[in-house]
Amino acid sequence: MKTRVSFSNASCDYYFDTSARRLEELVPRAKTVLVTDEHVFAHHQALFGDWNTIVLKPGEQYKVQETVNAIIDQLLDFEADRSWWIVGVGGGVITDLTGYVAGIYMRGLQFGFIPTSILAMVDASIGGKNGIDVGIYKNMVGLIRQPSFLLYDIDLLKSLPESEWINGMAEVIKHACIKDAPMFKLLEENTLAKLKRDKALLAQLIRRNALLKTKVVQADEFEQGERKLLNFGHTLGHAIENMYDLPHGHAVSIGMTVACHLSARLTGFTQTERVVDVLEKYGLPTYAVFDVDKAWDILKMDKKRAADAMNYILLNKIGQGIIQSIPLEGLQSLLIEFVTS
C-alpha cells in the first residue's frame, strides 16, 4: 500500500502495512547497506539474511560523531559509491544516524527507513530531520533531508520491549495535544495493553500519527513556523534527557507536563490534569525534580532560541498547540517557580 508524499525538493514513498521482506523490491541488494543495532539485528536475523549490514551498539549514547566515523569507515570497506542505497532498520537513534550519514557520505546517497519502534514509526523516521548529539546537546549537528521511502511492518513491533512502547506513546500523546483532540479522546478511552492486542487499531493509530506529522512537515519543512509545534515538550525534554540519561519519551513527558503548567499561566490553558492523566495512564513520568540551573544552561542553547527569547510550544487547549516567544529571563523564573514548588 504505497502513499507518495511530496516535500519541497524530494518525495517519499510510505508503504503502510507492508512486510519488511518487500525491501528487495525497492533497492538493489548488491548496492545497499542496511544499518541497524545489535538488539534489532538479534531479534530479526532472517530479515538481514545476506544483505550488506552494519550493526551498531544500541542506545542514545552512541548517537555521536564517533559512530558516524565508524559507519563511514565501513561504507568505504564496502566500496559503496554514489549509486548505493543506505537503509536504516531500527528505532530513532538508527534513523537519525543513518539519515545523517546518507546526507554527508560522498555528499549524499539515497536512503530509506524501516522503523522498528513506535517512536520511529510515528516520529523519528518522518520529516527528514536527522543528526547526532554533541556532548550534552541533543541533535546539535544534523541535516534536514528526506528519505526516499518508509516501510512500515507492524510485525516488527512484536519484539519491542514494554519500555519502548511507553517511550513511543509520548510522541503519540504529543501529536494529540498539539493537533488532534479526537485522537486524545481515543487515547483516553484505550490502554496500552489494548493497543498491543488489537493489531488493526494499532496500525490505524500509527498511520494516523505518521500522516499527522507528515502534514505538519509538508506545511513547513524547514521549520520556520508550524513545524516548531512538534517540539511540544521537547525544549525542556532535550535539556534533561542527556543530563539524567532519561528515555526520550520520559524526558518529553516531563517536558509536556511543565509546558502545560506554563500554558496555564500564559495562555489560560485549563486541561493540564487530563494531559497528565493520559501520560501516566500510558506509563510515563510527569512531575519530576531536576537541577533547574543545570537544565537552564543547556536549554538556553536550544535550536529554537532566537536571540534573547525562546520559541516555546504551549497549548491553548487539547488539540491546539501554539508557538509563543518567551523572553529568556521570564522563562527562567517560571521554570524555577514550577520545578521547585
Add this chain to the structure above:
Amino acid sequence: MKTRVSFSNASCDYYFDTSARRLEELVPRAKTVLVTDEHVFAHHQALFGDWNTIVLKPGEQYKVQETVNAIIDQLLDFEADRSWWIVGVGGGVITDLTGYVAGIYMRGLQFGFIPTSILAMVDASIGGKNGIDVGIYKNMVGLIRQPSFLLYDIDLLKSLPESEWINGMAEVIKHACIKDAPMFKLLEENTLAKLKRDKALLAQLIRRNALLKTKVVQADEFEQGERKLLNFGHTLGHAIENMYDLPHGHAVSIGMTVACHLSARLTGFTQTERVVDVLEKYGLPTYAVFDVDKAWDILKMDKKRAADAMNYILLNKIGQGIIQSIPLEGLQSLLIEFVTS
C-alpha cells in the same frame, strides 16, 4: 558591484571588486563568526578587528573531522544560534570547512565567503560543494549547499605567497581547457608576473573564471552530468594529492597531463603539448613518477565511479572537455602504461 546568481533552491550574491570592509553591510556583527586560518589572520588583522573569529591551523591536513569538532565547540562557546552567520575568510580549506560546518551546525546556518586565494576565488568558494577529507580520501564527506554571498577583494591577494598563485592557476588553466579556448590563448600570451602586476587584467580574469564555473554549476548543481567536467585533472589528482602531500594545484596539473594523454588515445586529442607548455609556464609540474598501484587503490573509490566504470574527464580539443565512461580495468592498464613509460 553586486551580481545575484540563482541556484536550484538558493541564490548567491557575488560582490566583485569590493572591499572586504563592506562585510559589515552584509551581516550583523554581533551575530556573526568569522572562520579563518593563522596565515590569513596574521596578514589581515585589521580586517578581523573585533569580529567574533575562529582561527584554525592552516593546511589541507586540518581539513578533517577533528577540526569540524573544534569549530562546533567554539560556536557553542559563542552561544551561536540559528540566527547567526558564519563567514569563511581564507583559501579553499577554509571555505570547504566553513561551508560544511554551516550546513550541519543546528541543521544549518546562513553563511558567506571572503576568498583570499586565487584558488578560492575562481573555484573553491563557488558552487556550494564543501567537505572534509577522510584518511587518504579527499572530500569524502560533505554537502552541496550554496553560500549566501561571495565578497571579492583583490587587494587580499597582495600577501598571497608565490606558491599559492601557482596553485590557483591550475584551476584557471583547467577552466580554459574544458570550456574557454580564447582564455587559453590569453594564458599563453601572458605570464604570472604580468598578472600579478596588472590589477585590472587580474580582476577580469578572476571574474571570468568565477562566472565560467558558476554557469557550469547552474546547469547541473547536483553533478548529474556537465558539472563533472570541472573534475578535469582531479580524479587522478585527488588520488596522488594526499598520498604525497602535494599542493592541490600540483596534483591537478599532473592529473591534467595524464588526462591529456588518455584523451590522445581515446578521443584523438592532439594538443597535449600546448597544455603542458602552459602548465609549466605558470610554474606547475606535469610529468611525475608515482606509485600507480597505490594511487589506483584510492582512485577507484573516487566519487565519480559508477559500478565498474569511472566517469573520466577528457578533452576533445582545447576548450572542449567531455565526460567519458571508462571501464575500470581498461583505465588501470592505461594509467600503468603512461606512468611507467
